[in-house]
Amino acid sequence: MKISDILSRWYHEHKRDLPWRETRDPYAIWVSEIILQQTRVTQGIDYYLRFLDQFPDLQSLAEAKIEKVLKVWQGLGYYTRARNMHATAAHIIREHHGVFPSTYMEILKLKGIGPYTAAAIASIAFNEPHAVIDGNVHRVIARIFGLSDPPGQVPAKCSICRQAEILLKPEEPGVHNQAIMEFGALVCTPAKPSCTSCPLQQHCVAFKQDLVDKLPVRIRSIKQRHRYFHYFIIQSGNSIAIRQRTEKDIWQHLFEFPLIETLRATSLERLMESSSWNYLFRNGQFRPDKVSKIFKHSLTHQVIHAKFYHLNNIPSDPSISSSFQQVPIKEIDNYPVPKLIENYLKILSD
Ligand code: SF4
Incomplete structure (x- = not known):
């Protein structure tokens, strides 16, 4: 039996029951694929269902406010994905008469x-013969065919990409693509693949040549950048100061508390002597009532070390820089915020 037929049979017998497998609607498939780019399947299911509940089609997504889209996305990270989806939905409504492109x-x-x-999208929704190459597919093909392309190779030099196209079943490309991704997620896993019970064992170069733990070739991980965030929870009466992040950086368009970032960990005293402190508090002599422990929050290439400083009953003017807006404390949940802040707010409310 051919490799693609074995994969297809295995898929029909073992595939997980996932909500996006019940549709061929390109919009829903697009939503699922974007969510799953950086998210585990178990976590992605809830987000997928909630996203489609709030924005069931291109029109509703295009018409929504970006803040609402980010709020639904909150906690998934990589917010550029949500911003791009919002812009793309509007583009399809405007330029393609609301019809998802089909090639x-x-x-x-x-x-x-x-x-x-x-x-x-092209293969699952429109049956177009194009092979997907994600991390799972890359690993499965590298092992079965004994190929050592590094990840991220340009297509012209990528023998794994060529092999993926050769392997594709033209009569059912969508099923084939889902089968090989699922096989990589459940059988040919990065660590401890199930080689002893694998239906492709007889075809697998890596298994026969004892190369399973050497393939695929890995690139050395990129050094992580450490950042030190000092967040100020400034309460004036029943309101609290927040601002929207607009600069090209992590968490663009999300809301946060007034922030001072330092190059390294620092004491409260040193922070209070800094020019950033004076700028933020307009030289006001304020001292926090409470300072949190340090919270470590890991992103792909960054680690955020965050502390939260509580300042209560600060007069609203001239307490802090005018670049913040005052919102009622009980409405803070309506604003899309980074997961780091969402987690801290949960701790406060418990
Ligand atoms: S034999 Fe092992 S390495 Fe080869 S395809 Fe199967 S699970 Fe993957």
């Missing part, structure tokens, strides 16, 4: 959609 090349032109997502 790989047209889908690839959409903002926030790369070759992987375009191949997934």
